[in-house]
Amino acid sequence: MSERLRESLSAVMDGEANELELERVLSRIESDEQLRQTWVRYSAVRSVNEGAHIAHLSMDVSQGVRAALAQETATDGAKVNNAAQRFLKPLASFAVAASVAATVVIGGQQLYQIGDTTPYGNTIAGSSAVGLINTAGATAVQASYGTQSMPVLQPTVRTAYRELARQRMQKYMQEHVEQAALNSPQGMIPFSRIQKIEE
Amino acid sequence: MKVLSSKVGIRWAVSLASLLCVNHASAASCPDVNHEALAWLDKMSHSAHEVSYQGVVTFQLGDDMQVMQISHSVNNTGASESLTQLTGQGARVTRVDHPLDCIHPGHKLLRLSEEVSLAEKPAGTAGPKDCGISGHYQFSVLEGERIAGRKAVRIVIQPRDMYRYGYVMELDKKTGLLLKERTIGRGDKVLERFQFANISYTNESIPTDSVDVVHHASHPAPQGHANVGSSAEHYPAALWDPGWLPKGFMSTEDASGGDRRRTYTDGLAVFSVFLEILPRDIQAGEGVVRHGGTTSYTRGMRMGGKPALITIIGEVPVNTARMVADSVRWVE
Numbered sequence: 001m002s003e004r005l006r007e008s009l010s011a012v013m014d015g016e017a018n019e020l021e022l023e024r025v026l027s028r029i030e031s032d033e034q035l036r037q038t039w040v041r042y043s044a045v046r047s048v049n050e051g052a053h054i055a056h057l058s059m060d061v062s063q064g065v066r067a068a069l070a071q072e073t074a075t076d077g078a079k080v081n082n083a084a085q086r087f088l089k090p091l092a093s094f095a096v097a098a099s100v101a102a103t104v105v106i107g108g109q110q111l112y113q114i115g116d117t118t119p120y121g122n123t124i125a126g127s128s129a130v131g132l133i134n135t136a137g138a139t140a141v142q143a144s145y146g147t148q149s150m151p152v153l154q155p156t157v158r159t160a161y162r163e164l165a166r167q168r169m170q171k172y173m174q175e176h177v178e179q180a181a182l183n184s185p186q187g188m189i190p191f192s193r194i195q196k197i198e199e
Numbered sequence: 200m201k202v203l204s205s206k207v208g209i210r211w212a213v214s215l216a217s218l219l220c221v222n223h224a225s226a227a228s229c230p231d232v233n234h235e236a237l238a239w240l241d242k243m244s245h246s247a248h249e250v251s252y253q254g255v256v257t258f259q260l261g262d263d264m265q266v267m268q269i270s271h272s273v274n275n276t277g278a279s280e281s282l283t284q285l286t287g288q289g290a291r292v293t294r295v296d297h298p299l300d301c302i303h304p305g306h307k308l309l310r311l312s313e314e315v316s317l318a319e320k321p322a323g324t325a326g327p328k329d330c331g332i333s334g335h336y337q338f339s340v341l342e343g344e345r346i347a348g349r350k351a352v353r354i355v356i357q358p359r360d361m362y363r364y365g366y367v368m369e370l371d372k373k374t375g376l377l378l379k380e381r382t383i384g385r386g387d388k389v390l391e392r393f394q395f396a397n398i399s400y401t402n403e404s405i406p407t408d409s410v411d412v413v414h415h416a417s418h419p420a421p422q423g424h425a426n427v428g429s430s431a432e433h434y435p436a437a438l439w440d441p442g443w444l445p446k447g448f449m450s451t452e453d454a455s456g457g458d459r460r461r462t463y464t465d466g467l468a469v470f471s472v473f474l475e476i477l478p479r480d481i482q483a484g485e486g487v488v489r490h491g492g493t494t495s496y497t498r499g500m501r502m503g504g505k506p507a508l509i510t511i512i513g514e515v516p517v518n519t520a521r522m523v524a525d526s527v528r529w530v531e
Contacts, residue, residue, distance in 0.1 A: 003446075006522070007360060007361055007362075010361070010518040010521070010522060011361065011518070013518075013521075014517070014518050038525075041525065042521070042525070157482055157484055158484070158486070160486075161484045161485060161486030161497060161499070162486040162487065162488060163486070164486050164497050164508075165486035165487055165488040165495045165496060165497040165510070166486075166488045166495065168473070168495055168497050168508075168510045168512070169488055169490065169493070169495035169512060172460075172471065172473050172495075172510060172512050173493075173512060175460060175471065175473075176462065176469070176470075176471040176512040176513065178416060178417045179451050179452075179462040179464075179469060179471060180462075180464075180469040180513075180514070181416060182303040182305065182418075182451070183303050183304055183305025183306070183451045183462070183464040183469050184305050184464065184466075184467065184468070184469050184514075185240075185243055185244065185247060185305075185309065185368070185377050185380070185467065186377070186380065186393070187247055187269075187271070187280065187377075188269060188280055188281070188282040188292060188294070188416070189256060189258060189267070189269070189282070189393055191282050191292045191414075191416070192258050192265045192267055192282070192284065193260065193490070193491065193493055196288055197284075197288060197290040197292065197412055197414050198412075198414065199412055199413065199414050
């Protein structure tokens with residue numbers, strides 16, 4: 001996979017792709033196995049589901065996305081009929097549509113299996129494997145305790161991961177800043193990024 | 200005699216060829232190199248180490264505003280510096296006797312760019328392997344503002360790809376010191392900014408008045424020092440690394456096997472990768488939190504059959520963090 005293609009894919013996944021970038025990805029995805037796998041992997045992570053479910057990668061992603069886009073534009077007032085007109089459509093809304101479509105197509109048909117039978121049934125919040133500390137503000141985290149035998153609600157896992165990212169930022173910031181202070185033009189200033197400096 | 204002359208002949212041919220290659224490569228693959236900006240970056244890097252100054256700095260990260268006192272003094276044993284927080288925790292960070300000839304990779308990249316520009320001159324000998332920092336950012340030099348009473352030159356730095364942020368720097372026209380910096384994200388959004396409110400170029404030692412917390416900044420040793428406890432201890436001693444990095448990023452330290460952190464810099468941006476091998480599986484997923492220009496990206500996944508948590512902390516966009524995390528693997 002070329003650097004350029006990788007960049008386009010990343011933009012598509014972030015909902016920041018312009019039409020050219022989206023076209024670049026769609027035109028290759030049928031023939032490029034590596035691109036397809038990377039796309040599915042990114043999407044798997046985004047939909048916060050276990051990646052082990054994605055066994056069959058033969059699904060035609062681009063067809064699905066095109067179909068979803070067609071539907072999107074059709075409900076948009078059916079005013080987009082040809083390529084020239086499509087180009088006039090504001091890129092921002094197009095990018096959003098593409099991102100949504102990608103999530104819907106892959107997440108919806110392939111991955112969204114939350115009544116799940118994976119060996120990894122634990123929610124990250126219910127498990128102390130990552131040392132996630134339950135804070136007073138994160139009620140959604142608390143709500144997920146003891147849900148091992150029940151379907152995991154996606155927003156809960158998402159909230160738990162966000163909370164985990166916040167706690168890891170606190171935990172690792174000082175170690176990162178020690179390096180940043182020596183390797184960026186800002187000198188000592190990055191130390192003020194640390195919430196609580198440890199001696 | 201015959202052997203000698205043929206050797207000389209070969210050497211001539213080789214050096215001529217390499218000279219031609221250099222000119223060809225720099226003309227073809229390094230267009231749009233702003234030599235004036237590179238000279239300023241070089242000066243900035245030198246002044247950060249070699250100039251004595253002290254002043255008050257404001258640092259705005261999103262809604263959060265911090266004020267700190269910075270002091271940097273140089274004598275014949277090296278540079279000593281300190282940062283004292285005037286808001287918040289009120290802690291002080293010090294670094295004493297940092298040798299002047301100890302140049303870390305991030306600063307080498309800023310100075311290397313000067314070498315690249317020299318090498319492009321026809322008389323240059325060693326050819327540049329790549330375009331250095333000019334390959335990853337586009338620079339322009341403008342008239343700057345007045346910052347803390349000093350006239351400044353403005354360097355506008357735009358990333359050439361989507362893996363890093365842009366910067367607007369204001370450097371002291373006389374000393375080259377970085378007086379103000381804005382970090383620019385997508386859509387020209389200012390993610391954070393710092394600037395000197397006042398500055399004086401005097402050589403004063405680190406203040407000795409008492410503060411509650413004094414931290415002595417670490418200096419990377421060949422072996423990383425583990426100072427974070429809890430669940431992160433049980434990683435195997437095998438080597439790991441990100442299989443992919445954005446172009447132009449290099450390691451800030453000599454790699455040490457088994458370490459649970461890797462840090463990379465392109466000269467302007469820095470990010471660190473942390474690996475935790477978990478005692479049991481977690482649901483795969485990702486989480487993102489941002490503070491100012493810093494992204495914290497955490498990703499739960501399986502790595503070579505082991506449940507792992509990979510965290511990227513650094514001043515890079517989320518897509519960069521996600522792609523680096525995606526590429527982390529064991530190295531045989």
